[in-house]
Amino acid sequence: MKKIGNWPVxxxxxxxxxxxxxxxxxxxxxxLRLEISLTPYDIVCLKRVLNMSSEDFLEKYTQIKISEKIGLPMVALKKIKxxxxxxxxxxxxxxxxxxSVCRLYPLGHAFSATRKEGVYFLLKEPECLGFKEKKTWTVAHWIESQGLQGYQKMNKDFSELIFLKTKFRPHGLTTQETKMFFMSCYNLDAFKEFVLKSSFLQRFILTKKEIKKISKDDEALLQLAFKWLKFALFGQPTLRCQR
Ligand code: SF4
Ligand code: SF4
Known part of the structure; x- marks a missing residue:
């Protein structure tokens, strides 16, 4: 049986x-026990419900570290007291x-160098007494029952970004690229300013409808951020340049 750490895939x-x-x-x-990592889409949902800017949310509620394994900045909820x-x-x-991590538990999700969508594993911790209860789930049914559908599309795109990093840039990004990755994935309000106020729109083709959408819709903006990173860091044909 394949395992991730102690946990069966x-x-x-x-x-x-x-x-x-x-x-x-x-x-x-x-x-109390677990570290709660946040995906870019988690941050979008939380900053929206808390009515905060992405920058204020990151400052107040999160800690940031560069993952040794992946070589990219990752965000987790900061423990307070x-x-x-x-x-x-x-x-x-x-x-x-x-x-997403809280919805998914007791399943975990890991990024994979070989599978774009990553892999699931079962966190069968002895402290969690839920495993002694009688109800039986399939992994698919659990995911469906926890309202993860909306999160999965966005998290899959993020997972794909990490897959591309592992494939095309295994030796790491420059400091400037790491900052760009952080801003685009996590500080979405700053990314919006970058798109609307820099030369971005002169360099890339976006329709008026698309520009209107990203100005109002954080989901569309995050999807553009993923496309931009795939283009700029990993050479994927996800954006069209102006001639
Ligand atoms: S379920 Fe809520 S309280 Fe528990 S770790 Fe997740 S965000 Fe925090
Ligand atoms: S059963 Fe207990 S430890 Fe397990 S997820 Fe629920 S509250 Fe957490």
């Missing part, structure tokens, strides 16, 4: 036994908008 058809509810003695313990900043005694204060 699972396919969408694999089954596991699990249920999480307030009646369990371990309720919210995982929120030893716990997730959104955890209160009665549970998660942003449950409906919780990040």
């Amino acid at each position: 699972v396919s969408l058809k694999d089954k596991f036994q699990f249920s999480c509810h307030k009646g369990l003695p371990c309720f919210t313990q995982c929120c 030893g716990k997730c900043p959104f955890l209160e005694n009665d549970g998660c204060q942003i449950y409906v908008h919780r990040p």
